Amino acid sequence: MLWARTVNRHGARTALLVAGVLLSVTACSSDEPATKTTKSPVCPSSLPAPSFKVSLAQTFLNIYNASSTDGLASRAASELTWRGAHVLSTGNDPNPDDRPEPKAAEIRYGKNGKQVALNLATQVQNAVLYQDDRTNPTVDLILGDGFKFVPVPPPAADRVTLNVYNTTFKSGLSGTVAAALKQRGFKIAQTGNDPGGGFFPDDTAIIRYGEHGEPAARRVQLSVKGARLVKDGRKDETIDLLLGSKFEDVVPAAQATPTIEPTATRPPGC
Incomplete structure (x- = not known):
């Protein structure tokens, strides 16, 4: 109170201005944690047909689990290996914060892997594609909760x-x-x-x-x-x-x- 009485008019106006700013900041502050922004799962869209065929024997991929089902990547790897693909590694999605979880599956590829990705998408229901910065033709198959394979046709x-x-x-x-x-x-x-x-x-x-x-x-x-x-x-x-x-x-x-x-x-x- 003593400080308030001894300041001049200009100082009083300054003090009131500073106090107003502090009150404004305090009013906007909160002890509640900031709301975390969640990314919506990626829904599938129609994909173009591959420009040329890349067989599974020519496909090298990593399989990552982004679903709530334990062991899904290992089971998918077993199936794709049986179908002829080369599975390099399996595990949980190493980049869960960079990309939203796919509804069914996401295939990540680089500038030299689009046709590999499009051919792999014919094996997986409702897959979406995402291009990243890799330069090799490997692809990543990310599995969501709705992941399903396209059934293999019955043999002769x-x-x-x-x-x-x-x-x-x-x-x-x-x-x-x-x-x-x-x-x-x-x-x-x-x-x-x-x-x-x-x-x-x-x-x-x-x-x-x-x-x-x-x-x-x-x-x-x-x-x-x-x-x-x-x-x-x-x-x-x-x-x-x-x-x-x-x-x-x-x-x-x-x-x-x-x-x-x-x-x-x-x-x-x-």
Whole structure:
């Protein structure tokens, strides 16, 4: 108060001005933490067709997980390696703050990798592309929560090795069905009763397959209407067809053809 009484008019005006500025700054300040700006996930858009084909055997990529699913990058790497690609590394997205999380998948590439990226995008549903500053033709595949592969088309019947097993009380059923499927080109390995002793009174058939056997299993399924696919732990690509109690006959050959895969649906929120 003493200081306020001894200052001159000019000083008083200055003091009031400074006080006003301080009050203004104080009023604008807050102990609340600043609101963090979050980046919206990237939604897919239509991509142009590749100008030329780059096979997966010519594709070198890193696979990074930006989803909430543990181990997704490793599983995707196993699938793409089986399809023929060269996976250099896997892990979590090393640049999570630089790019928003993709809804499905993002493929990052450099100035020499666009055609590699566009060809890789044909293997992945709803992928988006992003060009960074790399100069080599490697690409990064970033996996979001909506990540899915484009299914591999079923192989020709003559590329499928098939065991046909009977789980019913109908004698000779596996041999009869195996003969019909052999005429369609399937390679028949074994026939007889199910070595696992399975019994499926409520099923037409069960088709068992291993880690990378789903395309071949879907080829067999085309010939057996209502057959149920069951993945087991086998390491090879052989397929088991187990005939259940509701099995009647194979589908006519003219109807046992694959249909065109439907266009991938957009992820939720896009």
